[in-house]
Amino acid sequence: MKNYPASFLGAMLLLLISCSSTKQSTPDSFFGQTWILEYIAVPDTSLDEIFPEKKPEITLDEETGLAVGNSGCNGYQAPYELDGSEISFGEPGPSTLMYCGEGENQFRKTIRQVDQWRYTKEGMLEFLSKGVPVLRFAKAGS
Numbered sequence: 001m002k003n004y005p006a007s008f009l010g011a012m013l014l015l016l017i018s019c020s021s022t023k024q025s026t027p028d029s030f031f032g033q034t035w036i037l038e039y040i041a042v043p044d045t046s047l048d049e050i051f052p053e054k055k056p057e058i059t060l061d062e063e064t065g066l067a068v069g070n071s072g073c074n075g076y077q078a079p080y081e082l083d084g085s086e087i088s089f090g091e092p093g094p095s096t097l098m099y100c101g102e103g104e105n106q107f108r109k110t111i112r113q114v115d116q117w118r119y120t121k122e123g124m125l126e127f128l129s130k131g132v133p134v135l136r137f138a139k140a141g142s
Contacts, residue, residue, distance in 0.1 A: 034139070073099075107135075116129075124139075
């Protein structure tokens with residue numbers, strides 16, 4: 001006995017599921033845009049306490065695969081890998097050696113834990129670690 005309708009229905013269901021993938025497309029504004037840190041997951045501490053002089057910034061370069069910016073004090077660049085909504089950052093390369101408090105170390109440690117990104121309803125860029133937002137950036141000049 002042939003069961004063509006059930007096979008056809010199963011194939012259509014698989015096609016529908018694969019077409020509605022949850023992977024997030026990367027908009028053009030993701031790359032080449034400077035983003036300024038608005039939130040870092042450090043308990044019982046405000047952003048202004050951690051970064052009293054300057055907030056970290058990040059710009060993702062699509063061509064070179066590098067994230068460049070400053071970590072609240074010193075400049076940095078680090079490779080990144082992007083696959084849909086998944087993102088990871090490599091070890092930052094050499095930077096200047098000014099000491100500006102522990103905020104810079106906290107930022108560099110936190111960005112290495114990131115495994116996902118998303119935009120918020122407000123247009124901010126969030127980086128997550130295991131589904132929990134750990135860094136949030138606003139577009140520079142907004």
